[in-house]
Amino acid sequence: MGTQTGHYTSPFRRLLQSCLLLAGLCLCPTLGSAEEALRPAFYKNAPAFRSAFSRVVADVNTSVVRVISDERQRALGTIVDASGYILTKASELRGDIEVELRNGKTYAADLVGIEEDYDLAMLKITADNLSAVSWAAEETIEAGQWFVSPGMDDSPSSIGVVSVPLRKLPPARGILGIGIENTPDGTTQITTIYPNSGAERAGLRVGDVVSRVAGKSIRSADALATEIGSHRPGEIIDLEVTRNEKSLTIRARLGQAEPRMLFDRQRFQNRMGGKLSRRRTGFPTVIQHDSVLDPQECGGPVLDISGNVIGLNIARAGRIESYSVPASIVLSLLDDLKSGKLRPETPDEQLVSEKADPIDDVK
Incomplete structure (x- = not known):
């Protein structure tokens, strides 16, 4: 299970540059109604744009799974060990948990560990010879860098750009x-x-x-x-x-709790971009990027433009604000999460109830 290296060279980069150039031309307001009609096709999260990044996620797609509880997808998961260990986001889970692999097979999952600081949950399924993700040995993260999030399809689920390479988020009360x-x-x-x-x-x-x-x-x-x-x-x-x-x-x-003076405006602006993760604050160190993720798409890996796995998506926090846990931190937590010593005594009490949307609990 080696470290992935950058292998998407000039042909792919030329393809990507062509897509970006075409997108820029189509967004020019002077080109008339035909170009106006093409605008949505070249939005950053549109299928036509995401498909240009399919080669970036090709080697990682089989390491991404769908995490299901109460018959609904709650998150994505990342296979971290070929013997059936899967890392995902803890606070979106509840009740009995199942995992669906990319080949369509579904397995009952056991919750074996929760790391509260980063809202990570380790699941275990009875399977072997799975395709485990290979984490980047070193992280080179800069503002403006592309972030690519694989999903359950051949194309990425989201494309974004790094806003803040590393930041600390104080815990919410x-x-x-x-x-x-x-x-x-x-x-x-x-x-x-x-x-x-x-x-x-x-x-x-x-x-x-x-x-x-x-x-x-x-x-x-x-x-x-x-x-x-x-x-x-x-x-x-x-x-x-x-x-x-x-x-x-x-x-x-x-x-x-959120600041009362900013609440109405902040809630309106953030909700314009879709639903937010229930747990989206209090992470010691995260990477901030502008990928448009649904809460149920957190828990999957995030890649750089060369296909290196440099983190794990952990929260959708705002209209243009998502967070990822750096790969180096994920790696430092894996052994404890797999060991069983972080297993919750009563799993259901660790998981957020479906009705408990924290943003609605403000006085």
Whole structure:
């Protein structure tokens, strides 16, 4: 399983240059209605344009799989070991998981590890002699560089350009979607349940008194807010509450807070480009590029123009913003993910529920 090298030389580059020249001519506003009609065919993600990059992904296509749960494609996966290990995006998964290979065969998949910092999940299927991906030994990533994302077809699923070679994304704070206050008797009481929030979905009610969160004692409203904010969006936490003199344990999934002043405009602009990944923040180091990916297309490899696998797509974060984990980081995590020591104790609790769209949990 050797490292891929750049082998797409002058003929391919001339073909690509010709496509780009033709695209530029067709986008010229002075050429009339015929050229106007051709514009969509040469958009960066149009089939005619993507097909020009088919040779780039030819050697990697068989290493890409479709990850299915609840009878829907949730992500792509990347075969990282010929004995049946497949890397994918963790937070899009839920329930029973299946993997469909490029030849159409489907296998039940076991979730053997989750790496939370990078939202990676390792799956294992009962198969061998699979076509495992070969990661680039060195990454040379520069702004303006082409990024090519293979999918389940001969043509790439998306073409993009690097915006920021490496960047850190601070973790987002989780929110529950409640208003709270301190009571005269020294307890912390819920005063408001915000619509479409994790609190509402979990069944919390106005008047509930919160005594513990995630196993920690709560003695004030500030302590409750601090504890909830220390968890990530998408995490499930247990709350011990008192309701009508009865003690209850309620399990809730946290949403994601965003700046209120920018929320409406940011949400509108980002949603113009399609759906976003549920987990799209809090990655220690990622490559930012402008490839147009659907959330269910994350988890697959990303290549440079020479066909070298230089990362793994991990999130669609905005209209022109997608993130990839660099190959060097992926390689450093593979052994632990395959070992079983990162296996979740209760897999379903690690996976994001279908209704829990963090952007809708903002107060």
